[in-house]
Amino acid sequence: MQVTNEKPIRFTDELRLTPWWAIVLAGIGFVCMQFVFNVVIAREANAPPAWGRALLGIFVGFVLACYFLLIGYVSRDAGRRNMSRPLWTAVAILIPNGLGIVLYFILRQPLQNRCPQCGAGVQSAFHYCPKCSTKLHPSCPHCQREVQVGDKFCPYCGGSLSESHPAESAR
Ligand SMILES: [Zn+2]
Ligand SMILES: [Zn+2]
Structure with missing residues (x-):
């Protein structure tokens, strides 16, 4: 991983980055899992008891919701870091078990900083601004x-x- 002097990232700012469609998908995913565990599986002959199903439903729903939120986050964050958004969104979705998301967090570029002089986007590895040589x-x-x-x-x-x-x- 790269050692950078990135500004500390505030969690609320990151949360605001998550697009609405990811939040909607996360909500739908969570509700669907409640349905699957509490209604569909309840009809099975050897279904776990009601409290077990409720607990499992909440757990699986939560994991699924996080998965959607992270995919949304990756798609936005990649654009912010001058990385290909379609490519990394696809990687996050297609590589199973969330490994695509893990890969993204390992490989992502440092966040762009701004030149204090002219405001141009500069990478934190730059020593001089490419636009104004500050x-x-x-x-x-x-x-x-x-x-x-x-x-x-x-x-x-x-x-x-x-x-x-x-x-x-x-x-
Ligand atoms: Zn010296
Ligand atoms: Zn500059």
């Missing part, structure tokens, strides 16, 4: 390697970073 990450003024905001000394060459370097204002 420096995107603070770097050591002595060895030019990337350092963290707030570091006092360069972890690579030990040089002092306390003098104001231009990159810090660019963050």
Whole structure:
């Protein structure tokens, strides 16, 4: 997996990303499972007791709902990350047991950041904005390697970073 300095992702923002059709499908899936377990299976000769069916129905319905929500999430999130939406939605749906979704979360590109100067989309691995050449990450003024905001000394060459370097204002 890539190590990135992505902004922390807020769960509510991610939830808002889930498209309405995935929420509708999740609801339908959940209701269908209640029907299957409490009505269809109840007619079987050796059906589990009522409480067992109710519990199973809720569990399976919940898993199914999560599955639909995740597929919806993948289809939106892929677009946000400059990845092919149709391709990854298909992968999420077609690879069984949710493995396509797992694969997506392993392989997904880092979230696009915005250039503080011109607002162009930039990947977090970029050091300079491709549109306006603004420096995107603070770097050591002595060895030019990337350092963290707030570091006092360069972890690579030990040089002092306390003098104001231009990159810090660019963050
Ligand atoms: Zn820029
Ligand atoms: Zn250095």
